[in-house]
Amino acid sequence: MFIRGKIRPEERNPLSVILHFLYTPFARLALRFPKILLLVALGVMLATVYPFRQLGSEFMPPLYEGTLFYMPVTVPAASISVASELLQLQDRLLATIPEVAQVFGKAGRAETATDPAPLEMFETVVNLKPEAQWRPGMSVEKIIEEMNDLLTIPGVANSFTMPIKARIDMLATGIRTPVGIKVLGPDLKELERIGLALEHQVKEVPGTRSVYAERATTGYFLDILVKRDEAGRYGLRVEDVLEVVESAIGGMNVTTTIEGRERYPVNVRYPRELRSDLERLRRVLVPVGMEAPRPGGGMSSPPQGPAQVPLGQLADIRVTRGPTSIKSEEGLLALYVFIDFAGRDVGGYVEEAKQKVASLELPPGYRLQWSGEYEYLLRTHERLKLVIPLTAFIIFVLIYLNTRSLTKTAIVLAAVPFSLVGSFWLLHLLGYHLSIAVWVGIIALAGLDAETGVVMLLYLELAYEQWKREGRLRGIQDLREAIMHGAVKRIRPKIMTVSVILAGLVPIMFSHGTGADVMKRIAAPMVGGVVTSTVLELLIYPAIYYLWRKRALTKG
Incomplete structure (x- = not known):
């Protein structure tokens, strides 16, 4: 309904004519010097090692909330x-x-x-x-x-x-910063010493914004130890003395006021000026429910009203140091070192920090465990060691079931490493690090390249079979013409495929807002890979196919 007028055949379409005009000289050159072209392509792949080694590693790109x-x-x-x-x-x-x-x-x-x-x-x-x-x-x-x-x-x-990220990180690992070190061992004082040493050494790692090791034994506590013998002289139990401590110093709820639907507890204790230091605390009076004994012994004096004894006479009151909180993991005491850094990838930073702290000698029974986002990164690497080979195997099986030939399958899969050339170079130029999002894009790119490679191989095979069936395949020159016919026919659908992919992915590279950074990492390897795979597939595929069929034709 929407197609009007005369429909031109593909060979006479203006766009096809232009594409054929531009592509034909390069295709002929590729078929004339196929081995040199493969060596050049191999050199390009080897040169891609440089940007790949420059890429850092991280669990996920920042998701700004x-x-x-x-x-x-x-x-x-x-x-x-x-x-x-x-x-x-x-x-x-x-x-x-x-x-x-x-x-x-x-x-x-x-x-x-x-x-x-x-x-x-x-x-x-x-x-x-x-x-x-x-x-x-x-x-x-x-x-x-x-x-x-x-x-x-x-x-x-x-x-x-960020708020959501911080809560998830603290629930998952207990570390609220991008990277942390968990020091595990049996003694808190030794853990604190190791933590302070780590704090001093990690500060020197480039990119470090702040390092803080928990002070496990720097809490100050008020210890009130009841003298049982002194309390017994006045007929007091330990519970009686501590009840006064609880009510007079800590405070005790004596009632609750009701104001409409609201409830407020009423807490009673000594005013601040009577409990502000140790000497004042020792003067807190403890009521005695018996007659006070005479200092020199003998008969007790008759009661003159409720007797009261200073708390300092019934208990030792002192300030002691101890742990403010005690953490434990894997059956051992734990101390956390929080590390915040900027301008670097997680994997590269931790590797350099590990080298920095390698000189620190740990006593027997103590060990370090790097955590935070780095812990996620290690889990991801272990999972990808299974996912990536499994994905490659599935693609291989699907292509083999379609072609029924190991040689054809290998030719199709040759597009994958060529597409990675553009992926890694674009990631390097954009300053992105390898992350789950990037690997998702690379895996999607591998499937896409295999699909377009199958179509390219199909066109070459159809042209080859047509020349062979018509009896025109009599020599090497005829083989080149058959491959040229199939490759040139493939140029338009290949360009259409690439154009549609780029039209959908390029706008993502310029997007902003929440989630844009993750989407950019997924799209970047696909954009770079599609561009290079297009160039290399249109030239490398015919060259490889030509060498394969030439060998079979020479033997025949």
Whole structure:
């Protein structure tokens, strides 16, 4: 219905005429010097080793959520007032960046067992304005770098991530930064010593933004040890003394007020000025439910009202150091070292960091485990060792079932390495790293190249069989003409296939917004591979097919 007028045959179509005119000289040259062409193609493949070795490795490209998550850590044992002041200072500094729309931070943990965050760990959600309102040339990475420079506060180790990603990472590995080190062993003090040594060494690795090793034994605790003999002299049990400690110092809920549908507990304890230091705590009075004995012994004096004894007389009160939290993995105590870096791929950074810390001698029973995104990367590599060969085998079987010839199958699969030439060069030029998204694109490209290779082989086979059936295949020159006929016929559908693929994938390379970075990594190897495979297939396929059929024709 939509096709009007006279339909021209393919040979007389203006586009086909132009394509045939451009392609025919190169095809004749390829058939005239097939071995030289194969050597050149092999050299191009060998040259691709350079960009391939320059590619880094990562688990997944950054998936920007439109919101940043600032998770700094300060020195342990900071008071609530100091933590509050530091949090407000960070919020004010972040709010000065033009691209920031809203800042909301918290210190410590929420009232839930699923959030065991210490007071020295901050979590700040930074909502960004739409990209249209950003300064010219600004990107998320540049904003993070500006934040990091602005928030250079003594005693604070910065780290930046995104809210959803941070929650998933912490649930999966416990590490909230891109890379972390888990130090496993039996003793917390030794773990802390090893962690501090790692922190000092990893700081020297290029690209490191911040390193923070957990301080496992720097928590300060108030220990109240009841003197059982002294308490027994006054008829007190340990429970009686500790009940006073709980109510007077820690506070005790005595009732609940009801205001409409709201309920508020009423907590009673000593005012802050009476429990602010050790000496005041020792003066907390403990009621005694018996007559107080005389210091020199003998008969006790008659009761003069409820007796009270200072807490310092019934218990030893002192401040001790100990672990603020205890982690364990695989039956061993664990200490985490958090590492934040920028401008490098995960795989390359960790390999260099491993070489840096290789000189650190670990005592027997202690070991290091690299975690975070690097842990995902290792799992991905192990999975790809199975997926990629399996995919190649499936493609091989499908092509063999179609051609019923190992030689033809090998000719079709020859397109795959040639297509990787463009994939790796384009990835190198764009500065992308190898990731799951990139490998998805490469696997899709392999299937696409095998499909177009089968069609190319089909055209060559049809031309060869036609020449043979008509009795025109009498020598090498006739073989070249048959291959030229089949190859030239293939030029239009090949260009149409490539044009449609590029029309769908090239716009992705210029897209922006959430998820665009992942889609670009999938599209990039396909765009680069399709371009090079088109050039190489149109020249290499006829050359390989010519050498194969020439050998059979010479023997015949």
